[in-house]
């Protein structure tokens with residue numbers, strides 16, 4: 001079965017001091033959570049400090065973005081090899097904020113994912129529809145297009161290493177969560193599309209839900225058959241709240 005993966009996306013939050021304080025408070029609370037993958041994605045400036053603070057623990061490191069090139073005249077950008085230096089196991093690509101605010105396209109995101117694979121870093125590839133697209137009944141079409149485009153360069157043999165994050169844009173940072181059933185419908189469609197593309201490897205690919213995940217709703221989301229984890233923004237800024245999310249109760253509403 002798929003090993004759940006719970007990831008904190010800190011976005012543009014936390015100084016190095018604040019990041020270190022989070023790790024100090026967080027690690028003892030999740031030290032026995034050995035059946036799940038736990039990931040922290042700090043800002044680039046806090047990566048070194050967090051890497052040292054989590055060394056030897058059951059928590060892995062992620063970056064929030066990467067440039068697909070290995071080096072060159074790309075002012076302000078960070079290359080995959082620079083992330084390897086800090087032991088980054090994962091990197092988020094194609095977050096909706098980067099798509100919307102910085103004009104990132106599926107093609108660019110596909111190149112980032114390929115560059116990460118070349119450095120043995122697993123991409124967490126984000127997809128999700130806007131409210132307007134959902135209301136126009138275009139959710140599956142939009143998400144399907146993002147999956148096809150963003151995963152276009154994933155090496156077939158390594159499909160199982162991809163993590164997909166389904167994050168409806170209207171649920172991010174708004175306090176509005178997709179109901180578990182709404183999320184499951186999209187997750188199942190994504191898995192169907194992954195099966196067409198990668199065959200049985202689709203059963204091993206983790207699909208996270210993201211968008212206002214909190215301690216109060218994580219259990220019922222994780223109870224859905226195709227929801228394999230969560231990508232958490234706001235609630236993951238607090239060590240106690242994120243620890244509760246990591247230690248979700250899989251039975252959820254059905255308990």
Ligand code: PGA
Nearest residue numbers: 172173211212232233234
């Ligand atoms: P949120 O953010 O949990 O604050 O909604 C999730 C994300 O954007 O990854």
